[in-house]
Amino acid sequence: MDFKKLSAFLEENGLPAFRLKQVRDAVYKNFAVSWDEITVLPAPLRERLAAGLRVNSLDTAETLVSKKGDAVKFAFRLKDGHVIETVLLNLLPEKWSLCVSTQVGCPVRCPFCATGRKGLKRNLSPDEIVDQFLAAASYLKKTRGQKISSVIFMGMGEPFYNYEAVGEAIRAMTDPDLLGLGQRHISVSTSGHVPGIRKFAKDFPQCNLAISLHASEDKLRNELVPLNVTYPLSQLAKALTDYIFMTKRRVFVEYVLMDGVNNSRSQAAKLSSWLRSVAAPKYFTINLIPYNRTGGPFKAPAKERVKVFAGLMEEYGFEVTVRKSLGDDVAGACGQLAGK
Numbered sequence: 001m002d003f004k005k006l007s008a009f010l011e012e013n014g015l016p017a018f019r020l021k022q023v024r025d026a027v028y029k030n031f032a033v034s035w036d037e038i039t040v041l042p043a044p045l046r047e048r049l050a051a052g053l054r055v056n057s058l059d060t061a062e063t064l065v066s067k068k069g070d071a072v073k074f075a076f077r078l079k080d081g082h083v084i085e086t087v088l089l090n091l092l093p094e095k096w097s098l099c100v101s102t103q104v105g106c107p108v109r110c111p112f113c114a115t116g117r118k119g120l121k122r123n124l125s126p127d128e129i130v131d132q133f134l135a136a137a138s139y140l141k142k143t144r145g146q147k148i149s150s151v152i153f154m155g156m157g158e159p160f161y162n163y164e165a166v167g168e169a170i171r172a173m174t175d176p177d178l179l180g181l182g183q184r185h186i187s188v189s190t191s192g193h194v195p196g197i198r199k200f201a202k203d204f205p206q207c208n209l210a211i212s213l214h215a216s217e218d219k220l221r222n223e224l225v226p227l228n229v230t231y232p233l234s235q236l237a238k239a240l241t242d243y244i245f246m247t248k249r250r251v252f253v254e255y256v257l258m259d260g261v262n263n264s265r266s267q268a269a270k271l272s273s274w275l276r277s278v279a280a281p282k283y284f285t286i287n288l289i290p291y292n293r294t295g296g297p298f299k300a301p302a303k304e305r306v307k308v309f310a311g312l313m314e315e316y317g318f319e320v321t322v323r324k325s326l327g328d329d330v331a332g333a334c335g336q337l338a339g340k
């Protein structure tokens with residue numbers, strides 16, 4: 001919602017300023033997504049507002065619910081016709097996390113990722129990021145009477161290539177007068193954008209940082225995460241060491257396991273020594289994500305091999321989780337968002 005435009009409209013038409021607060025509360029507290037839902041306003045005023053101002057900038061093109069009901073993928077159409085995807089994940093009983101997109105497509109072009117294969121179309125605005133939250137929160141309220149408890153910036157796009165908009169969206173999400181989430185309930189996942197990590201440490205030291213690592217040797221990482229050519233592992237290690245020193249916070253390491261590519265015993269050993277070169281193991285949680293189908297040449301490892309890799313990392317002293325793949329049947333799992 002463009003609140004500046006609403007404020008100007010109210011002033012130009014001699015309408016009381018409290019209307020602004022009423023609309024703000026309806027949008028941020030009650031998750032209204034259309035003027036019809038803001039019944040605190042008189043109907044004629046709602047009609048006039050609807051003629052020139054949208055409550056939510058996104059149109060829901062599609063809503064897909066996974067068979068188990070633990071993941072909901074939304075395809076949202078933007079004003080210019082582009083489509084982005086947002087996923088609600090029920091990770092714990094009654095706890096919903098929202099995975100939001102920050103760009104249309106992604107410039108990093110990881111070859112295993114459906115989003116990356118599209119390249120970058122454009123950045124999302126702060127409103128377009130926050131509106132994903134508001135639309136998903138409205139859905140959750142209406143269909144299950146539940147709320148979103150955390151937000152993960154891990155959908156389409158590299159968040160730190162759209163830093164200013166992401167920062168503004170985080171401020172709106174954590175502002176007690178707006179969405180009121182705690183900073184610790186916000187996680188931003190980067191593919192290793194070093195200047196972004198450094199800025200994030202200063203701006204949002206209480207938010208969580210996740211790194212999509214996927215390889216701990218430059219040669220392989222250059223292929224799997226092409227941003228590594230610009231910010232190689234040595235620079236990333238330094239930025240993470242400084243991040244941990246400044247924030248004293250644990251870093252989440254995302255590692256998509258691709259069979260025969262990055263899941264050997266020696267690669268587990270290299271991952272351990274690279275992480276140890278950054279900081280002590282207690283500063284990391286390693287999330288192993290068995291590869292999800294995206295139509296590329298990669299394959300998921302057998303369950304046994306995932307177990308072996310996880311076991312090795314635990315032996316090396318790290319906390320490890322193997323991500324259960326929620327939403328695979330709605331193509332809402334990691335690396336599968338493509339805005340088709």
Ligand code: SF4
Pocket residue numbers: 106107108109110113114115116117155156157158191212335
């Ligand atoms: S994995 Fe992340 S950084 Fe890589 S192309 Fe996909 S969205 Fe971009």
